[in-house]
Amino acid sequence: MGEAPGRFPDGRPQxxxxxxxxxxxxPGVTSRLFAALAAFPLDVVDVEQVVIRGRLVLGVLVSCPDxxxxxxxxxAAETVAADLGMEIELSTGREKDVPRRRGTLHVTVLGNPLHPAALAGIAGRIAAAGANIDRIGRLAHYPVTCIELDVSGADPAALRAALAAEAVEQQVDVAVQRGGLLRRAKRLIVMDVDSTLITGEVIELLAEHAxxxxxxAEITEAAMRGELDFxxxxxxxxxxxxxxxxAVIDEVRHKVQLASGARTLVRTLKRLDYEFAIVSxxxxxxxxxxxxxxxxxxxxxxxxxxxxxxLTGRLTGPIIDRAGKAVALERFAREAGVPLSQTVAIGDGANDLDMLQAAGLGIAYNAKPVVREAADTAVNVPYLDAILFLLGISRSEIEAADAEDAR
Incomplete structure (x- = not known):
């Protein structure tokens, strides 16, 4: 647990x-400890509490006059611990002037399953970058295991590159995002449709009837790889x-299947007042x-x-191609009143590249290699709602919202 710099009015370190x-x-552990500490002229500097399978770790950092x-x-603290049957540790020190760390980054790790070796490799890369892990917590245990780390002292671009290499080696998904208030601000999600929001390609379903x-299928695959002009x-x-x-269009419309987790993704984001768009x-x-x-x-x-x-074999109106998707994202952002830095784009093909690069966060979802390399992060598990974890939304929050709606 880090100690924030603090000093007395006369300049002496606290x-x-x-x-x-x-x-x-x-119940009552936190209140009992703070009630005991309240008897002294202490200032609370930091608090951290974690519960794993019913076992609690509670840390309280306070500063006090000499x-x-x-x-x-x-x-007083030992009495509380004894009454509760808990172990207690106490350490003392003095705050020193230390260089300010660069801002906090959120490092999100998705695995199915998630092995210790993966976390060891990721933690090692963070340490090698001269950064510090300030906090670790679990966002989800299904349909994938998701662990989030708060990291300080790292250059975002350098850490993202290092962890991307580790993710490939460990066969997990890793995202690096800036922390702070921006993550909690209103956001716009813009998603590709074919093979992203839905399974398969609609034009291939139509082609079956023709x-x-x-x-x-041959032309589609080449276009998705970026080998043909879209x-x-x-x-x-x-x-x-x-x-x-x-009339075949109606038949195809009824055959279209949403990707696993798609309905949960959209429903949850709408509950949280996100704006949601599709571009196809x-x-x-x-x-x-x-x-x-x-x-x-x-x-x-x-x-x-x-x-x-x-069907005449022709299209009407403007073409939504690679450039058109980026233009649509920018238009949606203007209409929603959301800055581009607060947009999230999700896609899988080469025609999504401009959109992914224009957005504040570009996510390659089960994408072709060229797209994974260009995006900010990649999700390779077959559950679209896993994207919620990249946004800091936990599985327990999703379930709580579902339960609230069911009442």
């Missing part, structure tokens, strides 16, 4: 006392749908239904041209 209680958790009887403080599955490849694929009965290289004939079903705030997608009940 004396500090660190009281640590360890033992079985029960005239305070440390022995009396110790005796007898063009293999050709369309707009050209899209028009080429749509042209293969010419003559298809428009797919088609409004599908995305409009998702907007209505999930209560999405903003959307942008391409539109299939239909004449006399048939």
């Amino acid at each position: 004396r500090t006392l660190l009281v640590t209680l360890t033992g079985r958790d029960r 005239g305070v009887d440390v022995g009396a403080v110790w005796a 007898g063009q599955s293999d050709k369309v 707009e050209g490849s899209l028009r080429e694929r749509v042209a293969l749908l010419a003559g298809l009965d428009a 290289g797919g088609f409004t004939q599908i995305t409009d239904a998702l907007v209505e079903d999930l209560g999405i705030d903003y959307s942008a997608a391409n539109t299939l041209e239909i004449v006399d009940g048939k």
Whole structure:
């Protein structure tokens, strides 16, 4: 537990006392300890409390004038520990002028499963960067295990690069984000649709009805890898749908499946007053239904041209391609009154790259290698709601909100 710099008015460094209680958790431990400390002229500098499987660790750092009887403080705290059947430690010191650390970073680790070796490797990289782990806590134990570390004293870009390499080696997902008030401010989430919010690619489902599955899938895969210009490849694929009965769109719409955890993700973010948007290289004939079903705030997608009940093989209106997705993100942010620094973009393909790089946080979700390398962080577990943990939202908070809505 770090000690914040503090000094008496005359410039002398303050004396500090660190009281640590360890033992079985029960109601009233914190209040009992503070009630005992309240009998002395102490100032609270820092408090940390952690409970793991019913075992409590409570640390209280206080500063006090030289005239305070440390022995009396110790005796009072020891009496509380004895009454509660807990272990107690006390250490003393004096605050010294120390260089200010750079701001706190949140390091989020996702694993399924999460092995000790992964945490050892990550902690080692943090130490090698000359940084300090100030706090560790668990955000979730399912569908993945998520551990969050508060880290100080690190350069964000350098630490992100080091931990990205460790994540690949340990086969876990690691995100590095700046801490502070920005994380709690209003945010806009902008998400790709095909193979992200939903499973599969809509155009491939349409192609099945047109007898063009293999050709369309081949073009789609090349475009997602960044080997083909997206707009050209899209028009080429749509042209293969010419003559298809428009009623097929309704059949495909009913076949569309949300990604695992998608409904939980959107529902939870909406409860927390986040703005949520989708942007797709797919088609409004599908995305409009998702907007209505999930209560999405903003959307942008391409539109299939239909004449006399048939697909013409052409598109109408502006094309939502790689550049168009970034433009849509910026437009959504303006309309929502959210600065770009507070936007989060999520996608999996090369046509998401501009959007991911324009956002304050770009997340590659089960993405192609070129996208994982360019994004701020990558999530490779098949649970879309795991993204909530990157935003600092715990599994217990999700469940509490679900329970509240059920009442």
